[in-house]
Amino acid sequence: xxxxAFILPFxxxxxxxxxxxxxxxxxxxxxxxxxRGSRLFKVSMIFIFVVFGALVPALVxxxxxxxxxAVGALRSEDLSGSEQNxxxxxxxxxxxxHSLAAVNARGVTGPNLxxxxxxxGKDGQTRVLNAxxxxxxxxxxxxxxxxxGEEAQDVAEYVSKVAGTN
Numbered sequence: 001x002x003x004x005a006f007i008l009p010f011x012x013x014x015x016x017x018x019x020x021x022x023x024x025x026x027x028x029x030x031x032x033x034x035x036r037g038s039r040l041f042k043v044s045m046i047f048i049f050v051v052f053g054a055l056v057p058a059l060v061x062x063x064x065x066x067x068x069x070a071v072g073a074l075r076s077e078d079l080s081g082s083e084q085n086x087x088x089x090x091x092x093x094x095x096x097x098h099s100l101a102a103v104n105a106r107g108v109t110g111p112n113l114x115x116x117x118x119x120x121g122k123d124g125q126t127r128v129l130n131a132x133x134x135x136x137x138x139x140x141x142x143x144x145x146x147x148x149g150e151e152a153q154d155v156a157e158y159v160s161k162v163a164g165t166n
Contacts, residue, residue, distance in 0.1 A: 005059045012052060079158070082150075086158030089151055097142070102162035110142060113163045124160030125153075132156065 023029035079087060087103060095105035099112040118124045131137070132152045135144030147155055 005056050008052065008056055082154045083158045083161060086154035089147065089155050090158060093146060094155065100163060113159060118160055118163040125156040128156035128159045
């Protein structure tokens with residue numbers, strides 16, 4: 001369906017170019033469309049433009065399949081309240097430095113969290129919590145204690161759930 005939605009505008013544009021070319025140029029095409037074309041032709045062209053102008057974007061949006069900032073099965077409706085809070089906090093505090101596909105983060109200074117092998121569950125949460133507490137690996141690239149308490153726990157829970165699931 002996405003392929004059709006992508007190709008359809010180009011096919012319509014190609015048909016328009018052919019119409020103009022076979023009419024003898026833009027002026028002749030406008031004259032043919034406005035004066036020599038039948039009433040049915042004029043109405044059908046308007047109908048085609050309106051339908052495809054609304055239908056193609058509607059098809060693209062309807063078949064998106066994922067909401068913004070989600071991948072695969074990890075959409076927002078699959079997250080608990082604390083995981084959703086962790087997702088929001090990650091976007092605010094961490095996404096500028098770290099890469100994480102689940103939130104479409106493309107940070108440049110911190111490690112790619114999808115690639116470093118964060119385990120799901122308590123082990124992964126502990127690893128993320130320690131990184132937040134100590135400032136990453138302690139090399140002073142990440143400020144220590146960037147998040148505290150429940151906020152740090154929520155981010156750790158979210159990251160341990162989604163890291164590496166892209």
